[in-house]
Amino acid sequence: MPSHNYLNTISLTPRKELQTFVEHRRVFNLNNCELNIFESYEETYRVPLTFNDFVITSMMRGKKIVHLFEKPAFTYLPGETAIAAGNEPMVIDFPEASELNPTQCVALAIASGYINDTLGYLNNHYNSDPDIKHNWKLQFNQYHFNNDAEITDIINKLIRICSSSDTAKNIYADLNLKELLIRLVQSQHMIQTASEASEISNRTRLHYILNYIHENLTGKIAVDTLSRKAYMSRNDFFKWFRQQFGITPLDYINSERIKLAKQLLSYGSHSITEVSYRCGFSDVNYFVRLFKKVEGITPKVYKDLSCMRID
Structure with a gap:
């Protein structure tokens, strides 16, 4: 079914500038993150992909089939996000990609030290309810989900920031990265708690x-x-x-x-x-x-x- 929370479209790479028709990559490097924009223009299967750091990916155009975490493959569509740990191998199929129907996906790789510092700060300052007894942490039992409006807005901002020439873009990116990580952790915590609620309602x-x-x-x-x-x-x-x-x-x-x-x-x-x-x-x-x-x-x-x- 269609999802309401699509990312803003990014212009496709001009054909004469494509270095490959499968996962052509544009990269924007900042102090604590790396924004990748991937485009594919032909049907192909079993394409391997790995990032050194934790990565947040979001689909913008087309359709992929993603094999991740040795789990059953999932269909990846615009308006959806997936996350993966650093050095986690992915295998991707492009069953419908063509020059007239390309796929486009953004992948935001975030330095592990930055993530640890951010989660450490949250645990020190925003974990005051003794009844909850949980730590702020990223989990990978929930790794594929629909974008909500807040996540879509933050990723749109990060794309604009990372691809801009603004000399202060590392500062702006830092603020938005922190919010994105918080939103993802809260979303995972909600899904995990809701799945447990019926069986351990009194915990x-x-x-x-x-x-x-x-x-x-x-x-x-x-x-x-x-x-x-x-x-x-x-x-x-x-x-x-x-x-x-x-x-x-x-x-x-x-x-x-x-x-x-x-x-x-x-x-x-x-x-x-x-x-x-x-x-x-x-x-x-x-x-x-x-x-x-x-x-x-x-x-x-x-x-x-x-x-x-x-x-």
Whole structure:
């Protein structure tokens, strides 16, 4: 399905300047990172690729099939991001690449010392809740995900900064790299905690709150109720939740409801109105607007595309 959060397009390399039709590479070096722009113009398979440092990649055009971490291969499309550790071998297929339909991907390699310093700072200054008992760290059990709006905005900024001639670009890049790392860690922490919540809901206050949200998605979930269950004031609860995940409680509730709506639209015979109410939305028009904002298409278009795919 289409993703709403595409990166801004980058001009393709003029044909006369291409050194290869497979993974032609442009490189921009800064103090703590290296921005690579890869383009491929012909169908090919089993292309190896390895970076010395931790790398954040995002698709901009076309389609790849990526083999990573000895896991099943995944289809890599625009609006998606993948991460890999330094010296982690990747193997990439380009089943649809051509001069008329090239692939384009950005890869941001970040120095390990910079990552360690940033995570160390976060652990020293933003790990004050003894109930959570987790460290700020990058994990690789979750390595392929859709861009959210914040991640897309940061990567767009970093592309502009790295490719500019601004003499202060290392300063600007440093600020945006830190935010990007924080967003990625928060996203991974949210996915990990949510996956554990149903089985170990009483381990931490955070597991308990997420499990309560999941069990009550189809009904009304008041933030005041959540804050009481967390034994916090409303304001403190908002700050605490956002510090853990980078989003508000309402954003999280809505994102989980949209996931449920996609399941119902894909595999059920429910109408758009029925799906809206079953996912806890009392206003169908609001549901349609939110769905389009998140997915880039309306629930009806999503449902029609899902039916075509199943047929």
